[in-house]
Amino acid sequence: MRSRFILAVAVALSAAACSTSTGGQAQPVPTVTKVAGPQIVVGTMHVALPVGAKYTDKSQDGLLDGCIGEGGAVCQARLLDLREATSDPNAPINLPSAKRPFGWYTGTDVPTCITAASPPGDAAVATGSNLLDSGFKPIGTKTAEYGKWQVTCQDATQNNQVRMWWLPTSKILAVEYGSSRDWDEKMDAMLAAATFS
Numbered sequence: 001m002r003s004r005f006i007l008a009v010a011v012a013l014s015a016a017a018c019s020t021s022t023g024g025q026a027q028p029v030p031t032v033t034k035v036a037g038p039q040i041v042v043g044t045m046h047v048a049l050p051v052g053a054k055y056t057d058k059s060q061d062g063l064l065d066g067c068i069g070e071g072g073a074v075c076q077a078r079l080l081d082l083r084e085a086t087s088d089p090n091a092p093i094n095l096p097s098a099k100r101p102f103g104w105y106t107g108t109d110v111p112t113c114i115t116a117a118s119p120p121g122d123a124a125v126a127t128g129s130n131l132l133d134s135g136f137k138p139i140g141t142k143t144a145e146y147g148k149w150q151v152t153c154q155d156a157t158q159n160n161q162v163r164m165w166w167l168p169t170s171k172i173l174a175v176e177y178g179s180s181r182d183w184d185e186k187m188d189a190m191l192a193a194a195t196f197s
Contacts, residue, residue, distance in 0.1 A: 043081030098147030104164035
């Protein structure tokens with residue numbers, strides 16, 4: 001059976017018809033998917049990156065480990081497997097938490113203001129962090145602790161918002177730097193479609 005979608009054009013033109021074969025059921029017109037890029041594995045999590053994005057599993061200096069970037073930006077977001085780091089009781093690590101300032105930052109030194117224009121290593125020191133939103137959000141079938149902060153920086157042009165998702169059992173951390181509407185949509189779609197092995 002074929003479904004028909006008729007588009008009426010009110011400019012003295014006749015109606016134009018489009019049809020698709022859908023096995024008997026009407027289907028919505030496909031939209032451009034934000035996450036149809038390369039598949040990656042982070043710990044036990046499998047995700048498809050946003051179209052055009054690249055993932056740096058490991059970098060020589062460690063600064064770009066887990067970074068996702070597109071275009072000229074090298075680290076718009078980060079996906080990290082923290083199982084090894086959290087298994088060592090003597091490791092210098094702060095567990096992610098929406099209950100503390102800079103809760104997305106796992107280091108024990110001063111966090112920096114990573115943005116598309118200021119990648120790790122070039123970013124200014126962060127001077128303040130105000131929690132804007134917190135609660136729980138999905139990553140695939142799992143529920144992550146979520147937080148969003150307004151971050152102020154030594155270089156005010158790098159002030160930005162940071163979003164964090166933390167899976168304490170799986171020990172997977174997702175961070176979006178320099179939150180924007182476009183990247184918010186990409187991160188939400190990428191994480192919602194995640195699967196686990």
